[in-house]
Amino acid sequence: GAVVSQHPSRVICKSGTSVKIECRSLDFQATTMFWYRQFPKQSLMLMATSNEGSKATYEQGVEKDKFLINHASLTLSTLTVTSAHPEDSSFYICSARDSGLSSGRAGELFFGEGSRLTVL
Amino acid sequence: GENVEQHPSTLSVQEGDSAVIKCTYSDSASNYFPWYKQELGKRPQLIIDIRSNVGEKKDQRIAVTLNKTAKHFSLHITETQPEDSAVYFCAATWADQAGTALIFGKGTTLSVSS
Numbered sequence: 001g002a003v004v005s006q007h008p009s010r011v012i013c014k015s016g017t018s019v020k021i022e023c024r025s026l027d028f029q030a031t032t033m034f035w036y037r038q039f040p041k042q043s044l045m046l047m048a049t050s051n052e053g054s055k056a057t058y059e060q061g062v063e064k065d066k067f068l069i070n071h072a073s074l075t076l077s078t079l080t081v082t083s084a085h086p087e088d089s090s091f092y093i094c095s096a097r098d099s100g101l102s103s104g105r106a107g108e109l110f111f112g113e114g115s116r117l118t119v120l
Numbered sequence: 121g122e123n124v125e126q127h128p129s130t131l132s133v134q135e136g137d138s139a140v141i142k143c144t145y146s147d148s149a150s151n152y153f154p155w156y157k158q159e160l161g162k163r164p165q166l167i168i169d170i171r172s173n174v175g176e177k178k179d180q181r182i183a184v185t186l187n188k189t190a191k192h193f194s195l196h197i198t199e200t201q202p203e204d205s206a207v208y209f210c211a212a213t214w215a216d217q218a219g220t221a222l223i224f225g226k227g228t229t230l231s232v233s234s
Contacts, residue, residue: 111163
């Protein structure tokens with residue numbers, strides 16, 4: 001099946017530093033990727049929609065200058081948490097929709113493994 | 121935008137009993153309704169989905185029903201087993217548009233005791 005790889009799976013950083021999380025679609029092209037955040041015992045909250053070659057669309061309440069998203073190719077989107085603080089500690093999960101350009105599976109959505117960020 | 125409500129938030133059943141989780145959605149344009157199972161610290165796993173052109177879908181012990189008029193859909197798990205214990209999320213989206221994200225319900229923690 002299709003695979004979405006997310007890296008790193010765990011990261012611990014000091015307050016004030018920036019952390020980059022990568023999301024890759026390994027065997028399909030993804031024109032759109034989605035970034036979710038999940039706090040303990042809560043649901044997945046959509047943060048932003050990442051579009052290849054254009055600016056990301058952020059959900060209400062999500063600071064675009066704090067959560068930088070770059071989708072420079074059809075297989076890679078990155079989320080950078082800038083000047084991280086303890087309240088940013090969370091489980092971040094990306095998902096990618098198969099564009100169907102090469103696979104014929106247009107529309108299927110796949111999740112990365114998730115990245116647990118702990119800010120000290 | 122879409123809003124998905126999910127109930128109950130917690131559900132405890134005895135092994136062998138059935139479990140039912142219900143969701144409602146607000147956007148009548150939504151046409152794809154997947155259900156995910158998530159174990160602690162892991163990514164959500166798709167367990168079953170349904171599209172708006174059908175009213176029911178079954179896969180072994182798992183079934184999903186959809187009522188488009190009422191805008192609600194339900195997950196039914198029969199003959200529950202301890203390994204069914206997990207958090208279950210419903211979601212809704214407009215699948216025809218690749219740029220449309222899944223919107224999730226708040227989740228149901230299912231506990232199956234033996």
